[in-house]
Amino acid sequence: MAAYSAVISLSHTLDTILAPGGLPISPQRRKLESLRDKVSFLQQFLESSLRKTGDHAAAESLEAKIRDAAFEAEDMIVSRTSYIVEVSETKLLLFVLRSVMVFIFVNTMLQFAVKNFVSAALQSVTFDVVRILMPVVVILNLTYLLSKYVMEFKTKARNVKYEVQFNSQEIEALHKIIEKVGSVVEKMIKIRDESEADDQKPMRNLSSAGSSPTGDFSVGSGKNVVVGFESDLEEMRTRLTGASSKRDIVSIVGMGGIGKTTLARQAYDDSYIVYHFDTRAWVTVSQEYSLRQVLIGLLDSAKILTEKMYDKREEELADCLYKGLVGRRYLIVMDDIWDTQIWDAVRRFFPNDCNGSRILLTTRLSDVALCADSFSPLHKMQFLKEGESWNLLCKKVFGEKDCPRELEDIGKAIARNCGGLPLAIVVIGGLLSKESRRQEYWRNLAENLSSIVTKDDDQCLKILGLSYNRLPQRLRACFLYMAVFPEDYEIPVAKLIRLWAAEGFLKPNASKSLEDLAEEYLDDLIERNLILVSKRSANGKIRTCNIHDLLRNLCSRNARKEKFLYMVNCKDNVLKQGVNITPHRLSNPPRRLSIPPRRLSIHPDLLSIQSQILYKSEIHNSSAHSLLCTGARLIYPSCVYLGYRLLRVLDLIIVRFFHFPAEITKLVHLRYLAFTYNEALPPSIAELWNLQTLVYHNWTFGKCPVFPVEIWMMPKLRHLCITPCRLPVPQNVRMLVLGNLQTLSEVRNLRCSVDIFKRIPNLKELGISYEVSPSENWSKYQLEALVNLHQLETLKLLFKYSSHASEIVNPPKLAFPEKLKRLILAGCGIPWSSMTIVGALPNLEVLKLRKNACQGIEWEPVEEQFCQLKHLLLEEVDLVQWVANETHFPRLQRLVIRSCYKLKEIPSGIGEIPTLELIELVDCHHSAVTSAEKIQEEQEGLGNEELKVHIDLRRYFKNKFYSKIFH
Structure with missing residues (x-):
């Protein structure tokens, strides 16, 4: 529920203000500390008060009151902080104006004094000298004084020295906001006490959902658990690798969640099929698609795509696909096709060389499959049999262990009531694997499932809703956040974790970092089969993940219901109804919402949406804390409105800026910033003293801008991810330490001095690239100093030379820290005998030696x-x-x-x-x-x-x- 995430966020805000070295609070510190205690109580209460049994509608209403109160209190606090920053900037401007006026006055008076009081003999000469030198002196003194005060002001901004003063009325208002939920808490305690245990009463009210979602469910999280598909898989092998030399089209048809995608994936990854075909490609089409995205997806999956192809037109991309496939025996999988138009558009790009190539389609609609090939028999997916359903449920709940005998009969009833639908079985299995293994709980679940599980997709959403309602409070906001990303979007786990941390979803733990805590949350959601693993890195860690369409549909519904997120995309009901979405409409949501949405998620698939949301500037007084623009391709708006003064997350990485938006530096609450810009960043970026993650892409090829030295004055920075940029070395004696920095990539030609590494003592991931001549003198880069990064776990070193060299005569000398787990080397040309330095690393798990990393x-x-x-x-x-x-x-x-x-x-x-x-x-x-x-x-x-x-x-x-x- 959003109530818990709202309270956690408010708690973070109060902790930041009241922490030692934080914002000076005067004279109301004690009252704010009292407020924090009350918020901590609400947090603990919500953690222990899940809506398990009883009146769910009443519980939802009461939690909504807590949520709204927490939102109101936090907005009041952060608005006051923003106001203090604005006032301080105004004071600085007034001081500048006063200083200019003073110097003009002094200059005039001094000239007057010289003219009237210097002896006549020297007057003309002296006056000429003064007339020449005085403006210089005035300008120098004015410049010195102004720079002194400007730097002092910026230092105060970076060190969070603004004096935040709450008056008594504001403090009382904050307390009243929180205290008004006191009766709410009493009612919730009463509800909780009436339902003493988790499983004592049957569950009468199961959550429901409405519309028919899309896609299929990949059974399993890491490695797929396949039960009941053995004969289907054998048939797929036969049809895909049969003796027929003509290009055949094989279609898998069935309802959502029945396992079409799972079967297709098993066939696609089957070792015999991999060996049989020269080229394979997979693309997920879904309801909302563009021909360009489908072509790029096929080219990428077939390993034909190059960087230059991104700028080609659709016709040129189609020609590249055709030429890449011609003469090869290929297997193309087009997953989740909803209409015949996309098939008609792409079918001519698949050459028919009579060499046994195959095209595999998955769809819910038989007429779409018949349109693709009316002579090819459809492979219709069947529901699992009772025994297969029970076997699948056992594997999801108990793994390789046996089911306890006292739960076997009830478990079989649960499996039977799922109606043979793999999606329902897997989701229920994920729920049961985390919950109590007592007969009462399993029996209650079996009794309720019998009334809600049918062959309808809408009924599946009720099961998914049940799984969501059973989520711990700490995981609910993280799960709802998945709706931020577009359908079929592969989500980088590193980005997801950093967004969760910036949003304030993670409850701080003294023994764990925010990143480690977020990984635990992600693993928990994966184990519950609510998030799916897409790709893993070489050391087994999850690289990308996604969410099934049914589950994303559930996220979207609950996110809207709980005022957690407002999504702008081509699926919005207002678009379907022909209502024009304007920024004004966003800032004034429908009347049924008592507060505006906290997060705005934009999927700019339609140019009209881009113009309405990104180009306009009518949004004022918005309380949005997050603005995310997520999609597959870069967009080029002429201007973007950034007037959301309370923003914590600003993700505009797909938006290309031609001019640096100065409004960004006013967003002092930002914790996550990602954008694309064609020049070096200005020094004012350091005024974002709350920033944890900075992702900066420079899209002007060939340029390597220098990062402003002020980056060293951002002590809260945890992740700095940049396209090749040069990192300046601070020259001042005073040690500027980025003690929280964990990620730094990709830096160009970094001088690895001991002094630099002392400033980033907790770095865990580092990427450096060197573009030098083959005869480069490596001593000035001091690469041996890498050994001083005692916490480093991942290191990527790339060496690119300005001219081709068949042999590197002067390879760099390298040394590595002992905690290193992943090492990627390219172009360094060290002799194979020097690999003993790498082999001696006691924790190294992944070693990648690319293009001339070693020579000999x-x-x-x-x-x-x-x-x-x-x-x-x-x-x-x-x-x-x-x-x-x-x-x-x-x-x-x-x-x-x-x-x-x-x-x-x-x-x-x-x-x-x-x-x-x-x-x-x-x-x-x-x-x-x-x-x-x-x-x-x-x-x-x-x-x-x-x-x-x-x-x-x-x-x-x-x-x-x-x-x-x-x-």
Whole structure:
């Protein structure tokens, strides 16, 4: 519920003001501390008072009152802070004006004195000198004095020294706002006490939802749990890899949530199918699509897309797709098609070379599938049988363990009442895996499910609503926030975590960082099957995630209902009704809302929406705390209104600014800022003294702007993510420390001095690129000083040379800190013998050596090194002979070798590593491919079926350099 997130946010605000070194509060500190105590009580109360049983409607109403009160109190506080900043700026301007007037007066009087009191003999000469020098002296003194006061003012801004004074009436108003929920709390306690335990009474009121959502549910979170699809998968294998040489179209048809996408994904990733096709591509179409996005998605998935293609027209993109597929046996998956128009638009771009290519469609609509190919039989998904439903539920709740005997009969009833719908079973399984395993609770759930689960999509939303209602308070705001992102959007986990932290959803924990806490929240939501894993990094961490359409629909409904979020996109009811959305309408929401929305999420898929929301400037007095503009492509508005003075989150990364919007520096409450700009940032960016995350993309190619030195005066900064920029070194003696900075990427030509690293002692992730000449003197960059970053876990070093060099005669000397877990090197050209420095790192889990990272023809690692390495990538290195076995990489799980044309073979000892799961070769020498296949055969002969070998030779015969070696 938004009540909890509102109270948490208010608590954060009070903690910031009352913290040591925070805003000076005078003379009402004690009363504000008393207010904080009351807010802490509300927070604890909400944590322990979930709406478990009883009157849910009454509970919702009472929590809404707490939410509104917390919003009102916080707005009053942050508005006062903003007012103080504005007043201070006004005072500075008045001082400047007064100073100018004083100097003009002094200048006039001094000239008058010289003229009247200096002796006549010297008067003419002296007056001429004074007349010449006086303006210079005045200007110099004026400049010095003004710069002194301006710097003093900015220092006060950065150090949060504004004097915030609440008068007695304001303090009393704040207390009344919070105290008026006292009776609300008493009523909620009474409700809670009447329902003593979680499972004592049957659940009478289950949440419901309305419209029919889109898409299918991928069963499982990390690795998909597939039950009941064995025969379907076998049929897919047969139809996709059959003897027919013509280009066949295979359609999977069924209702939402029945597993169409899951089956398609299983077939797409099946090892035999991967081996059978030269090229595979996957694109999700959904209800709202554009032909351009579909083409780019196909090109990207097929690994044909290049940076230059983004600027091409649709016809040119289609031609690139056709040329990329012609002559190859390809598999194209078009997931979640809703109409025939998109198929009619793209079908001609898939060449029919009679080589056994296949196109796999998933859709809810039979007529769409028949339109694609009326002669091809439809593969209609069936509901799971009772036994399959029970098996799936067991796997989701108990994993590999058995169900307790006392719960078996009730569990089978729950599975049966889900109607054979995988979506319902998986969601209920996620709920049961987190809840009490008592018979009373399971029995109550079984009795209620029988009345709400049907074959209707709308009924599924009731199950999803039940899962949402059972979420702990700490997770609800994080879950609702998923509605901020567009449909079918792959959400970068790093961005999601930073947004959660900036929004104030995370309850601070002394023993954990905000980022670690957010990862725990994310893992919890994934385990409940409410968020899906899209991609994982080499070390197993989640890189991107998404949310199923049904669940996103639920988020959207609840976010609107709870005034948590206002979404502007092509699905808004007001758009469907033909109502023009204007900024004025946004600032004055429908009358049923007692307060304006706290967050505005814009999905600029329609140019009309862009013009209405981004180009206008009529929004005034908005209480919005977040403005997010999220989409797949950059947009170019002529101007953007940024008059939301209470903003904490401003995500405009897809908006290209041609001029720096000065209004940004007035948003002193910003904690998250992301935008794209074509010049260097001004020093005034440091006035955002609350900023935690700064994401800055410079879209002017070839330029490498210098970051303002004032960046060192932002002590709250935690993540600084920039396109290649130069980071200035502060020259003053006084130590400026960014003690909270954890992420810094990507910095160009950084001088890694000990002094610099002392200023960022807690850095965990660092990315540096060097663009230099091949004969560069590396001593001035002091790369050995990297060892002083004692908390560093991820390091990316890229070396690019101004001219091509076949051999790097003067490679840099490197040293690394012991806590390093991920290391990516490219272009540094260090000899293979120097890899002992890397191998000695005790915590290294991922090592990626790209394009000339090492030079030499032979590599023989030292035994008992790389003791924790799990993932090894070799890409575009000139290695010829490699000597290695299980003693060199004792815990290796994945070995990936790409474009290493000179490597003759994979060491046979690699196959003896007991933890090895995958050997992947892309565009490698034929003898290396043979050795990898031989390793797999040997391991299969020894009974090791876990080791997989993937071979991809899509550019094998096209590379001229490789052809010379091959022949």
